[in-house]
Amino acid sequence: QVQLVESGGGLVQAGGSLRLSCAASGRTSNTYTMGWFRQAPGKEREFVSAIRWSSDFKYYGDSVKGRFTISRDIAKNTVYLQMNSLKPEDTAVYYCAAGRKWVARTQQEYDYWGQGTQVTVSS
Numbered sequence: 001q002v003q004l005v006e007s008g009g010g011l012v013q014a015g016g017s018l019r020l021s022c023a024a025s026g027r028t029s030n031t032y033t034m035g036w037f038r039q040a041p042g043k044e045r046e047f048v049s050a051i052r053w054s055s056d057f058k059y060y061g062d063s064v065k066g067r068f069t070i071s072r073d074i075a076k077n078t079v080y081l082q083m084n085s086l087k088p089e090d091t092a093v094y095y096c097a098a099g100r101k102w103v104a105r106t107q108q109e110y111d112y113w114g115q116g117t118q119v120t121v122s123s
Contacts, residue, residue, distance in 0.1 A: 002026045002112040009117030020081040022096030030054040034079040038092035047105045086121045
C-alpha cells in the first residue's frame with residue numbers, strides 16, 4: 001500500500017501562485033509515476049501533470065502547460081506542483097496519485113490516491 005497526503009491548497013487571487021505538496025509513504029517505489037489530477041464541481045476529473053520518480057520525466061495537460069511545474073524531492077518522498085498565473089477556471093480539488101505505467105494520463109492508470117486539497121482562485 002502507498003499512502004498519499006496532499007497539502008498546500010487555499011484561496012488565491014487570479015494571477016497568483018500556490019505550491020501543492022504530495023507526501024508519499026508506505027510501499028513507495030521508484031518505478032512509480034506520480035500524477036496530479038483536479039476535479040471541479042460538476043466536472044470530470046482532469047489530468048494535470050505527472051512525473052516519474054526515477055527519471056524526472058514529466059508531462060502536462062494542455063490547460064496548464066507553461067503555468068504549472070511538477071517536481072519531486074526523492075529524499076523527502078514528496079512531489080510538488082508549482083502553480084503560477086492562476087485563473088478562476090483552475091478552481092478545483094487537486095488530487096495526487098501513484099501508478100506504475102510510464103505514461104499515465106487517465107484516472108484508471110493510477111492505483112493509489114490522496115484525499116485531495118481544495119484550490120480556489122478568485123477573480
